[in-house]
Amino acid sequence: MRLDDIKESALMAFDTLRANKLRSLLTILGVTVGVVTVIFMVSIIQGLNKAFAQQIEALGSNAIWATKFDPSFGHQPTSEEIHRKDLTLEDAEAIRNEAPSVLSVSPIHRKIAETVRYADKQSDTPIVIGATPYYEFTQSSFVDRGRFITDTDMRERSNICVLGIDLVKALFPYEDPIDKELKINGKPFKVVGVMEPLGTFLGQSRDNQVFIPITTFAKYYPGEQPFPEVVFVIIVRPKSRAYVKSAIDEMTDILRRRRRDATGAPSTFGISSQDALLDIYNQLTGATALVLTAISFVALMIGGIGVMNIMLVSVTERTKEIGIRKAVGATRLNILSQFLIEAVVLTAFGGVIGLVLGEVASLLTNKYSPLPAFVPMWAIVVGIGISAAVGIIFGLWPAWKAARLDPIEALRWE
Amino acid sequence: MSDVTLAAPPTPSALPEQPVSAHDANSLISMRDIWKTYEMGSEQVHALHGVSFDIPKGEYIAIIGPSGSGKSTLMNLIGCLDTPSKGEYWLNAKNVSLMDDDELARIRNQEVGFVFQTFNLLARATALHNVELPLIYGGIGSSQRHEMAKEALRAVDLSDRITHRPNELSGGQRQRVAIARALVNHPSILLADEPTGALDTHTSMEIMDLFERLHGEGNTIIVVTHEHDIAERAHRVISIRDGLIEKDEKIR
Numbered sequence: 001m002r003l004d005d006i007k008e009s010a011l012m013a014f015d016t017l018r019a020n021k022l023r024s025l026l027t028i029l030g031v032t033v034g035v036v037t038v039i040f041m042v043s044i045i046q047g048l049n050k051a052f053a054q055q056i057e058a059l060g061s062n063a064i065w066a067t068k069f070d071p072s073f074g075h076q077p078t079s080e081e082i083h084r085k086d087l088t089l090e091d092a093e094a095i096r097n098e099a100p101s102v103l104s105v106s107p108i109h110r111k112i113a114e115t116v117r118y119a120d121k122q123s124d125t126p127i128v129i130g131a132t133p134y135y136e137f138t139q140s141s142f143v144d145r146g147r148f149i150t151d152t153d154m155r156e157r158s159n160i161c162v163l164g165i166d167l168v169k170a171l172f173p174y175e176d177p178i179d180k181e182l183k184i185n186g187k188p189f190k191v192v193g194v195m196e197p198l199g200t201f202l203g204q205s206r207d208n209q210v211f212i213p214i215t216t217f218a219k220y221y222p223g224e225q226p227f228p229e230v231v232f233v234i235i236v237r238p239k240s241r242a243y244v245k246s247a248i249d250e251m252t253d254i255l256r257r258r259r260r261d262a263t264g265a266p267s268t269f270g271i272s273s274q275d276a277l278l279d280i281y282n283q284l285t286g287a288t289a290l291v292l293t294a295i296s297f298v299a300l301m302i303g304g305i306g307v308m309n310i311m312l313v314s315v316t317e318r319t320k321e322i323g324i325r326k327a328v329g330a331t332r333l334n335i336l337s338q339f340l341i342e343a344v345v346l347t348a349f350g351g352v353i354g355l356v357l358g359e360v361a362s363l364l365t366n367k368y369s370p371l372p373a374f375v376p377m378w379a380i381v382v383g384i385g386i387s388a389a390v391g392i393i394f395g396l397w398p399a400w401k402a403a404r405l406d407p408i409e410a411l412r413w414e
Numbered sequence: 415m416s417d418v419t420l421a422a423p424p425t426p427s428a429l430p431e432q433p434v435s436a437h438d439a440n441s442l443i444s445m446r447d448i449w450k451t452y453e454m455g456s457e458q459v460h461a462l463h464g465v466s467f468d469i470p471k472g473e474y475i476a477i478i479g480p481s482g483s484g485k486s487t488l489m490n491l492i493g494c495l496d497t498p499s500k501g502e503y504w505l506n507a508k509n510v511s512l513m514d515d516d517e518l519a520r521i522r523n524q525e526v527g528f529v530f531q532t533f534n535l536l537a538r539a540t541a542l543h544n545v546e547l548p549l550i551y552g553g554i555g556s557s558q559r560h561e562m563a564k565e566a567l568r569a570v571d572l573s574d575r576i577t578h579r580p581n582e583l584s585g586g587q588r589q590r591v592a593i594a595r596a597l598v599n600h601p602s603i604l605l606a607d608e609p610t611g612a613l614d615t616h617t618s619m620e621i622m623d624l625f626e627r628l629h630g631e632g633n634t635i636i637v638v639t640h641e642h643d644i645a646e647r648a649h650r651v652i653s654i655r656d657g658l659i660e661k662d663e664k665i666r
Contacts, residue, residue, distance in 0.1 A: 008550050015538050324534045327495065328595065329523020329551040331516045407495045411534065 005334060009341035016314065016342060017349065027310040028350025030303025031390055034296050035351045035383045039358025039375055041292040044365065045285050047373035052281050054372075055201045056274045062241050063139065064273045066091075066234040066251055071272035077228070084268050086232040089214065091258055095236060099250035101243040106131065106138035106235045109217045113229065116210060118171040118182040126167055127209040128184060130217025138237045146178045146193030153213045160216075162193040166208040184210065187220060203370075244273050300386060303350065304394035311343050311398035322402050323410025336403035343395025344388050351387025355380060441468040441504070442602055442634055443492065448501035450487050450657075461487040462498070462657045469636070471602075474629040476645035477638045479654035486607070488654060489638040493528060493605045494521045506602045523552050527596025531608035533588045535580040535595075541567060542576040545595045552599055566594040570624060586617035593624065597633070604628065606637045610644055622647050 017024045068084040069077045092107035109130035116123050129135075133149050136142050143162060153160055161184065168177050177191045189212065198206035221230060238247035248271050255261075259268050315322070322335055330338075358375065365373040450462040461484045469475055479485040490496040491503060494510055497518070503510045506525055513521065527548075528534075535544045545563040554562065567576055570590040580588050589609060596604050606625070610618035626647065629635050637648060645651050646665065653661040 004550055004553070004556060007556075019538060320534070321536060324536060325547065325551070326519065327493075327522060327528050327534070328548040329519050331519040331551070333516070334519075334551055408490050411495075411530070 005337060006341060009338040010345055012338055013342035013345035017346065023310060024346065024349075027306050028303070028346055028353065030299065030306045031347045031350030031387050032303070032354040032357065034299035034303050034390075035354025035387050036358045036361065037292065037296040037299050038386070039355055039379055039383050040361045040365075041289070041296070042379040043358065043362035043373040043375045044371065045289055045292075046376055046379075047362075047366070047371040048285060049282075050372050050374070051370075053278065056277050062238055062244055062274065064236040064238065064244065064247055064251065064271060066095075066236065066255065066269055066271045067231060068269050071270040071276065085259075087234055087255070087269060088232070091255060092234045094254050094258055095234065095251055098254055099236075099247060101238050101247040101250055103237045103239045104134050104138045105237075106134040107214060107232070108132075108135065108235060109214055109221070109230065109232050110209075111217075111221060111230045114185055114210075116167060116171065116182060116184050118177075118180065121171045123167060123170045123208075125208055126164070128217070129209055129211050130214035130221075131211045132214050135211070135235075138235050140237075141198060142196050143193040144196040146191070148193055149211060149213050154215050157215045157219050158213060159187065159189045160192045160212070161189040162195055162211040163191055164195050164207040164209040164211075165197045166205055167210055168194055184212070185220070244275055248273060300390050303347070304390040307343055307347055307391060308394040308398060310346075311339065311395050312401070314342070315339065315398050315402040318402075319405060319410045319413040322405050323407050323413065326405070326407035327411060332403040335405075336399045339399035339402045340392060340395050343399065344391035347387045347391030347395075348384060351384050354387065355383050358383070440470060442471040442473075442506060443467075443469040444502075444504040445491075446502040446504075448488075448491060448498045448503060450484075450491065450496070451499040460657055462491075464501070465654075465657070465659055466501075467652060467659065467662060469603075469634065471634055472629075472632055474625070474635045474647075474649045475637070476648035476651045477636065477654060478640060478642065478645040478651055479660075480640060483654045484657040485638055485640075485654045487657075489605065489607055489636075492603070492636060493526050494518045519551075523548055524599065525602040527593075527599065527601040527604045529589070529592050529596050529604065529606035529609045531611035533580070533585075533592045533612070535588060535591055537580055540577050540579055541572060541583070541591045541594075544580070544591055545598050548595060548599045562598055563594070566598040567591070569597065570594045584617075585613050586620055589613065589617075589621055590624065593621075593628075597628070602634060604633050604635045606635070608639055608641075609637060610639075610641070618644070 065071070066087060068086055069075075069081050087107070089107055092105050095102060096105040111128045113124060114126055114128040116126050131149055132154060133151055136148050142148075144165075146162070148162055149160070152158070161182070163171075163177055171177070171182060172180065177194060180191050181188050182191060183189070189210075195207070195209075195211070200206060234251075236247060236251060238244050251271055252267065255269050255271075256267055261268050322330075325335060325338075362373045362375050365371055445468070446466050448462055448465045449460065452459045452461060465484075465488065477485050477488060487496075491498055492505075494505065494513075495518070497503075497513065498511050501511065505521065508521065508525075510518070510521060522528075536547070539547075542560070542563050545566050546559050549559040549562060564573070564576060567573055570593050572587060572590050572594065575583060575587060575591075578587075580591070583591065589612075593604075596606075604625075609625075610621055613621060622644065625635055625637070629649075635648075637644060639645055649666040650664050651661070652659055
């Protein structure tokens with residue numbers, strides 16, 4: 001097909017659109033709705049993905065976590081899991097010494113909802129984290145002012161603490177917290193540093209925490225602690241993203257050996273990574289996307305049937321015109337392509353309107369909701385592509401009908 | 415199918431084979447024993463039974479006959495809108511009788527310029543675009559197309575109306591646009607079907623004058639009509655009745 005044919009067809013198509021504004025609008029509505037659905041839903045899923053990926057990224061670059069629990073998403077720890085023995089500092093030390101893919105290891109012991117007081121102010125929500133000096137580097141989370149926990153603090157089981165920014169705001173609104181003494185669960189601690197703000201994860205602040213030496217933690221919270229308030233976690237930073245998998249394998253071997261897990265029996269601990277979290281998340285959004293794809297498909301089908309209907313009407317109405325075109329030399333292919341292009345212009349036009357509306361909806365979502373919705377480039381291409389495809393699929397039969405008309409009959413048609 | 419005779423003569427195959435001379439190589443149009451048969455339910459209806467004639471290049475010819483004589487069927491065949499059931503039709507040394515739909519479209523585009531009673535212009539297109547239409551299907555590039563279409567409109571004295579749409583033009587002007595469209599591709603024949611049927615007497619005479627001028631410029635013109643005063647402007651008149659040539663005479 002030559003460019004002139006396409007131009008003639010496109011002109012004819014726009015002409016028809018102009019001549020039947022309302023009808024065209026109603027016809028393309030179905031396609032528009034379909035494309036809006038596709039675009040808007042894609043933008044929301046993309047926004048969710050982006051938000052989640054950002055959150056996970058913020059948890060610490062490439063971090064791997066080991067606990068005595070199965071890390072599966074939505075899994076409630078069983079009583080068997082709760083009664084397993086905790087991971088230990090020695091386990092962490094073994095990983096540090098024996099796993100070649102691992103760059104650094106930071107065991108933490110944490111307790112949620114502890115009471116922290118300073119003068120007349122009190123907070124009951126902070127997480128107390130018993131940490132080692134390796135925490136900063138392993139988690140890529142650093143002290144902002146003052147200092148972090150040192151080896152000396154570890155050795156001496158010092159009563160020092162480093163505050164998250166939320167606690168500074170809650171307890172020291174008007175003064176410098178450094179060197180002040182506060183009470184954690186009634187025990188005196190000296191503030192030696194303040195952490196950089198971390199922001200939120202899935203809507204929850206990550207700065208509502210206070211760090212103490214893990215040895216000091218053991219002093220005040222000895223023995224087996226009740227789940228779920230206290231959890232022992234070994235955080236591992238692999239050499240790079242490429243080492244995540246081998247680091248997990250090495251950790252698994254080391255921990256299975258140390259915990260004497262029988263060969264063939266399941267591990268009595270769980271290891272998770274950002275990738276694993278992302279995988280779980282992607283499975284969830286994948287299911288959502290499938291449902292939305294089905295909805296869009298139905299909308300586009302309805303739109304396509306509307307287009308077919310109107311194209312059939314159009315062919316009948318323009319029988320005479322087809323006769324004229326055939327009389328002056330239009331071949332069947334000419335007529336077929338003209339009506340096909342008209343259908344495609346019609347649906348592509350509906351697709352473009354749908355794209356614009358979808359984009360607007362996405363921008364509004366982005367602006368007025370916490371979701372960073374956005375329309376990726378590929379969705380625009382896919383949106384226009386599928387609307388054009390609807391035009392071709394549903395325009396083919398009417399166009400073929402037009403192409404097959406007998407010129408004599410067509411010219412006689414009034 | 416108003417031009418179909420309901421008389422049922424013997425079918426073509428039942429007739430003894432007539433001696434048919436080969437087509438005349440000098441003729442622009444050469445029709446040899448042309449039959450056209452339609453199936454009407456179980457009945458076979460013959461619109462034409464055995465028509466033969468030759469038209470040399472540059473002739474101005476009228477085909478006349480009453481309603482139902484078969485003249486419209488003949489016109490459709492001459493115009494390559496249809497193929498005969500039997501017989502040979504040579505147009506400009508090409509055997510049209512054996513062509514398929516797309517080959518016929520090509521021939522119509524290159525060899526035939528149609529002028530219809532009701533003009534048959536595209537209502538929403540300008541005069542220029544209407545005249546360009548055959549060139550578009552002829553694969554002519556747009557700048558050359560514009561030039562040729564303008565030239566054709568100038569030839570029918572409509573240079574000042576090229577951006578007008580049909581509903582902004584008078585009947586005579588519309589028919590002149592149609593004639594420009596018919597001539598723009600320099601076809602072998604200009605085929606007019608009742609070209610003045612929708613026009614008043616004065617305008618009809620203008621159109622017939624234009625045909626005369628075009629004939630003078632070397633065009634081959636075939637006018638199909640049932641009006642004798644229109645037919646009398648031609649140089650040769652073929653009279654059709656009941657699907658047969660009744661009379662074929664030079665009148666000028």
